[in-house]
Amino acid sequence: MRTVLNHTGGMDAFAAPAGMTLSSGSFSLSTLPRGAMGTVIGVGPAENTTLQRRLMELGFVAGERIEILTEAWPGRDPFIVRIGTTTFALRRREVETVWVELAHPGSST
DSSP, X not given: OOOEEEOOTTSOOEEEOTTOOOOTTEEEGGGOOTTOEEEEEEESSSSOOHHHHHHXXXXXXXXXXXXXXXXXXXXXXXXXXXXXXXEEEEOGGGGTTEEEEEOOTTOOO
């Protein structure tokens, strides 16, 4: 299994799963700050866990718009995520394998 470590200015480092090619604007949902918006590009590595399957059933599927609304203070956990038109309170460890492409400033995504 190959892991690629990326570090982003102002955000935590994250590891991209083997077999997934991520663009420079792609991040694990668990690393995003409040107010971040983007589009889901995938969930998880090749093996499909029960949690990953459940996230997909809830709407964390490729192409779906996502926004981080707020986060608990202190600790940033749980945080509030809007996926499509549904709002969830989630722990960051639950969404480590949800991969998001950030919206570019001025885009409608």
